[in-house]
Amino acid sequence: MTSALQVFMLPDLGEGLTEAELINWLVAVGDEIRVDQPIAEVETAKSVVEVPSPYAGTVAELHGEPGQTLDVGKPLISVARVGSLAGAGADDAAPAPSPDEEPVVETAAANAYREEEKAGSGNVLIGYGTPGGAGQSRRTRAPRQLSVVEPAEAPDLDLSLLRTRVPGKLGAVISPLVRRMAREHGVDLGDLHGSGDSGLIMRRDVEAAISSPDVDARPVVEASPVAEPSRAVGDTPAGTDSRTGLPISARTPVKGVRKVVAANMTRSRQEIPEATVWVDVDATALVELRAGLKKSDPHNAPGLLAFIARFVTAGLKRFPELNTRIEAAADGAQEIVAFDGINLGFAAQTDRGLTVPSIRNAEKLSARELDAEIRRLTAVVREGKGTPEQLGSGTFTLNNYGVFGVDGSAAIINHPEVAILGVGRIMDKPWVVGGELAVRKVTELTLTFDHRVCDGGTAAGFLRFVADAIENPGSVLAEL
Known part of the structure; x- marks a missing residue:
């Protein structure tokens, strides 16, 4: 039955x-x-x-x-x-x-x-x-599997085989759920003496430490030739950092979006030999172009980021090395994977953290169409409704950190992509035009790239193409 x-x-x-x-x-x-x-x-x-x-x-x-x-x-x-x-x-x-x-x-x-x-x-x-x-x-x-359970549920388990213990540091812990509970609530297992057999730390021990944070969770034991030295209650308050001596105001578990971002950025820095190039750009002509479009059609003029996105996709067609990915081949060797198309990711800050939705086949879209997609996807991710396809399929990332009022940043590449272009704030600066000093709208472009897929010449060529397009948007858009 x-x-x-x-x-x-x-x-x-x-x-x-x-x-x-x-x-x-x-x-x-x-x-x-x-x-x-x-x-x-x-x-x-x-x-x-x-x-x-x-x-x-x-x-x-x-x-x-x-x-x-x-x-x-x-x-x-x-x-x-x-x-x-x-x-x-x-x-x-x-x-x-x-x-x-x-x-x-x-x-x-x-x-x-x-x-x-x-x-x-x-x-x-x-x-x-x-x-x-x-x-x-x-x-x-369902196949039978050995479950990790508390000792009370499995008294015949060999604790010497299942428990994890570092003498003098961590108490014996059998359940990964207990370890996770302690980690998420900031409970140091080294300060606990388990109530289970052989000092096994049980879930009730961690719960007691959580509910009584001001009391040392490890009881004082009588000295014996084999017992580790006890610490008197109150030597180091539970709410005080042992290294700095400062009171601990909060402990926030790293989870959700922040956990994924941390893991991805760490992997990027560990695996990718990155290099960064940058250039200051006179964006006056682009700002004026956009202002003219907005004046004639206030509700449908593309934003500046959409224009830059259009220049980026055109630049990636000329320098496709930056629209690739490095993978391990079947024989273990590395190979560069190229794509027939561009999924342009853009960094979007939300209440839940930084997300990078991507516009699929962005090279086929006009500046006006790119603007519509940027607005649509930004609304989607800020509502927390981005799909895995939207959030994990990019081939190149555009990061507009200028909205935060900063000029530049050596951004971390969004692994497994091989490059990211950053755009700083547009501000008035003195600029030489035709041999004379003038006040112009200037921004800084910063390209961080994977040196395994190309050398500096390719990276500089792409960056210069985008910069020239920003400085002369009318002629470039006419050719696209």
């Missing part, structure tokens, strides 16, 4: 991630749900995504609380099949399976596309088909 519960595992939402933060439940236990109904909002790398259910039925259990980080492949929600709870009492509505019975997990990974076509669903997640409709999804029993 199989279980009436269908367990929906948190899928990979298309970004290759291993975890996501649960933002909000859209359903509650006892609710009747249908196939493709949104059941939860989760925060992925750079967007908030509504997760649809592949099952119809009654919500039996929600596996997680808002704010909790969930691992991909772990249970998200349990759904009882329609009618399976009819006539059942409160105590036997969802009976637990017997010890020798494995839960049945419905999957359709190999037939996802076929099932989607049959069901007509637009919300099928990667790794899941829609089991409804004319198709019949195949059932397979």
Whole structure:
């Protein structure tokens, strides 16, 4: 006899991630749900995504609380099949399976596309088909896996094999969930003495440390020949930094967008031998061109960034080395991958952090069309609704940090791209024009590039092309 519960595992939402933060439940236990109904909002790398259910039925259990980080492949929600709870009492509505019975997990990974076509669903997640409709999804029993549990749940476990301990520093911790809880709440495991067997640190020990931050979580023990020296309570207050002696005002877990940005920037600096070139540009003609268009058509004049984006795509056609990516070939050697097209990313600051949506096939768009896409995608990411395709498919990035009132920046390349162009603020500066000093609208362009894909001549050629286009926009636009 199989279980009436269908367990929906948190899928990979298309970004290759291993975890996501649960933002909000859209359903509650006892609710009747249908196939493709949104059941939860989760925060992925750079967007908030509504997760649809592949099952119809009654919500039996929600596996997680808002704010909790969930691992991909772990249970998200349990759904009882329609009618399976009819006539059942409160105590036997969802009976637990017997010890020798494995839960049945419905999957359709190999037939996802076929099932989607049959069901007509637009919300099928990667790794899941829609089991409804004319198709019949195949059932397979989930393989037995060794779970990491607390010792109270598995008294026969060999603690010497499972616990993690550095003598004199970290207490024994068996559960990665306990380690994560301690890390997210700023609890130093070195200050804890576990209440479990052999000093094992349990979840209750970390919870006690969180609820009583002003009390040293490690009790004073009697001195013995084998005991490590104890520290008197109050030697180092829990709210004081041991290195500086200053009070700690806050601890903020690095997660969500900030965590992804940090990992991506770290990888970029570790892997890419970057170099930077820059040039000051007289943008007076471009500013005047845009002002003239705005005067004649106040509502449809492209912004300055759209014009620069148009010049960038034209420059990348002439210097395609900067619109590539480096990958490892099958034999382990590196190879440069070129693209037939340009997906132009642009940095957009949002309340949730820095995002880089990309305009697909940007080389085919006019300045006016680029302006419309920049405005549309900016609104999308600021609402937290950017898709993985929009946020992870760029081939070159344009960064307008001038909006923050700065002149220049040696930006970090958005891995795995090979170059990023930065635009500083446009300001009045003295400039020599025709041998005479004049006040002009000047900006600084900064190009950071991967020295593996090209040398300085190529980078300088591209930068100079964009600079010349800004200084003489009319002639360049006429040729595009």
